[in-house]
Amino acid sequence: MHSVHEEPPAVLTSNMFFLYMLPLIVLDSGYFMPTRPFFENFGTVLWFAVVGTLWNSIGIGISLFGICQIEAFGVQDINLQENLLFASIISAVEPVAVLTVFEDISVHEQLHIVVFGESLFNDAVTVVLYNLFNHVAELHVVEAGDVFLGIARFFVVGLGGMMFGLLFGFVAAFTTRFTGKIINPFRTIPFNFKDQFGLAYCGLRGAVSFALAYTLPDSIGPKKLFITSTIVIIIFTVFIQGITIRPLLKLMNVRKTNRNLETINVGIHKRLMEHTVAGIEDLCGQWSHYYWKDKFMKFNNRFIRKILIRDDRPESSIVALYKKLELQNTMEILDSMTGDISATPSLISLPDERKNASKTRKVLPSDVRNMHELLSKNMYKIRQRTVSYTNKHSLPNDVTAKEILIRRHTSLRRSLRAGSFHRPHVSKASQKFLSLPVGQSLNSRLPPGRFSHAGDGCIEPEIHLSSVSSMFRHPQRSSSRTIPLRPLGSPEEVSSSVKVVDEENEKHRGFRSSHLRSSFTSSAHQPSRSLYRSTRNIINEDGGSEHEEQESPPDPHAWVQDPQNNNSDMQFPLLRRSQWPPQKPQDE
């Protein structure tokens, strides 16, 4: 290169790198740092960072020095300082590539956060070491005093760096990651062997190494050699290791993270457990990471948020989770409906095993169409505010959530006026029944001959089928089952029979009922009451039955019984293929 150019092609002076580029890199890492797992693993991260790199640099330096002494290689003139210098350059593990791969294959949280934290802390201290060795290398004779000065300088620079944003990090290099025996005893969740291997293998080198190598002062003799070998190492680690990381980790089945939304139950219970452990720790007089996390959160809420954030009302993560789940449910329902049908999701709300005595709070959004568009545009961007942004590519958008809540509240008020609850405890159960009024069994209603492949028969509205089936698409998400979009308590609405629909899903898949569709269209802007009526009308024409005139439920209790029996089944109707016919007869 020197023969071709007078000066290096890129004007990457050390100043430019250290002053401008590095802080930005660190800022980017820090901004998207997931706080909770990070602090939980703080010890490990620091251990890797601090002790790991020191050990590493020195180890590599010395061993390289030893190798250099072998005459066969003909590089005997590289002295120890220079070797150490090289070692410090090489120790700089590159975070971006690794994290991208990790993110992509959803490695479990622990591994992810350790690598993340380590990279966060590594960039600058490699630099510190580099400076140190640089300085040392330039001296021809290293005296004892110099060594101590070097160490002192190291500390000064290190602490100074820390003051400027906790720039603190070391890197454990590829060859010395035998962390199992050293770190695992201190960890509550130990890393298994596969995790360790993943950690070790992911020591990719990249930009920082290159920059450091480039900025080596010319006084170092073997500079060119160093640059070349740095480049080789970078290429090796990035391409070969990087490309093979993904299949290797998959192969070894490194534990994956759980990307599904946790249920609200889990959210609440986890929070309670955290409080419990925090309390017990206080009891034992021990400080642990919960203590620090708690302190930090309090401090955060009291000062930092007020200063730095516009709306400083701290949002509980439980509430955020709940909102998010609701939104998701809403969207799923809306997704399954066509644009015409703006009618009540409440009728097709999922099996509600619970007869809930309390007043129903959740109400269908009134202006469904707008909401549908809004939601579908924003659905996957919604994130909780207090929870860390683990994915920097999706940022929160609270507008939608607020809008929906507002709309809900207004429609709630509206509907509360409209509804009347004779028997509120029935509402939950009987919601499920779409096509039959309360108190009537299927058997008596419809001509048995009509449905050849079932004992009992019932109309199956296509719309409900599709919506229900779409809602059951993800059975592992139990939260999607229970939609809090309940109808109001008026008895007619109450008798909609989604339950029947659910049970028939599998058998009557192809059964079309276009009449229902059109009736839905006509009742587009009516609340559930009219929909129900139109539904019953359809049954009238299809089933030829005459029961429609009954508006009031003769005996809601009959229906109340029924859901009880099937409650455990209702959870996964799609899986209960053999449950047909439903046990309706025993009601009558």
Place this chain on the structure above:
Amino acid sequence: MRCFDVTRRSVPASLMKLYKSVILNKQIHQPPMLIEHKHTHAVNILQLFTISTAHIIRLHDRFKELDTERRGYLCPQDFGAIKGLAINPIGDRIIGAFFSPGRETVDFYTFVKILAHFRPADNIRPKESSSPEPINSRTNKLKFVFQMYDLDKDGKISRIDLLKALRGMLEMQVTEEQLDSIVDRTIQEADLDGDDAISFEEFRKSLEKVNIDHKMSIRFLR
């Protein structure tokens, strides 16, 4: 983890001395639980000894520290003096867990026993059905959490229980309406038999995917 089987080996003298001192410090009217039932003695001590000696000594130091009046037992006021617990939203429930129904005081044995719930679980456990489940097993940890919720001790988490717990945890951040909604949804999700409350089995099922051992363990008790 050192486990001393009383039936087989002799207990280290220092530890026996410790226990003797603890026992002797108690009030006379309170029978020391350690030697209460001879037939369960071995089992109890075994359980107790799944915490290593060093930890027990440390816990005893803490016990003495909390026992400001040097009575050999703790009463609710002693617990209340712990600042962290006082501001913990479920602090009073945690304290309540130490006092078995009808008792007004906590002796050292109970103290350690409750805290033993929070040991990280051992991975190697011989799968004999004859030995009682260790106190830090997943089930027992879950039972402890269940206890935190179920204040009226009817074996179920009712809406009221959940409401109270949530209100405590969420403090000022939610409206009553939101709270009700959340409670509704929670019960909806978990309740399988439709009784409007969460039984222990339903509770356990709802948490089947969660690593309880990780969340409910204190590191220093390993």
